[in-house]
Amino acid sequence: MFIHRRDVQIQWGDCDPANIVYYPRYFAMFDDATSVMFEAAGFSKQDIVRRYGLVGIPMVDTRAKFYIPSTYGDWITIESRIESIKRSSFDVTHKVFKGEALALEGFETRVLVGRDPADPDKLKSAPFPEEMRTKFLGD
Template sequence: MVVEYSFRVRWGDTDAAGIVFYPNFYKWMDEATHEFLAAIGYRTSTLYAEQQVSVPLLEANCQFKSPLLFEDNVTVHSKVVELHQKVFKISHTFFKEEKIVAEGYEVRAWTSFKEKPKACPIPNEVREKMMPENAEIVQG
């Protein structure tokens, strides 16, 4: 499944020249991951409130291909590209109109916070919804 997350670049996301400051791509990847989970029926706030489960970040990377500017409209396409027993890798492709401006990924662990944080198996019903076989785009 591919989930779309769209937003407009704000002034506070840019440097003095009006170009997006690079850490914001990591913020947007984080937001896109939470949008992805909500789109498949697992809102992170609900997961934590009801099950004390969250998906902490283990690794992140982003390659920048073209700058984004103040007031650009951006769409991020996110999909799970690797699914392990306790860990998943989600890719994020940033588009300005039809042009790819950045590509990145995050590696996250399905983690219980009932006691001390501990990675635990991703439930089968979640795994089925994360799997990329059905590559339809869901707007979120």
């Protein structure tokens, strides 16, 4: 299973007036972490578009569990992995650590999409390429 880790320093603009990370900022971090994970696995946005004819990987569901707050200047580690892959959708889990402690978990369901061959103005789900499945899940 492919796991990507990245360190992020909490910035002033990430925090609310109580100096705690404002929760929507984590969802922006998760979105970025998913893109960086794909790139680290060898599938940049340009590759996805060019090699597989996809338009993107939009999110269709998301949620998080918060355990420990982070504040301005803290360093966190975001650990991201694809937990499961269906025909075109896939589930991503992000675990955020402050040191050794689990600070929060984020969950996303995303879908690979391309242009609908019947109507190029519309999007349509696309099957998850086997090469990508093997890289992320190792099967």
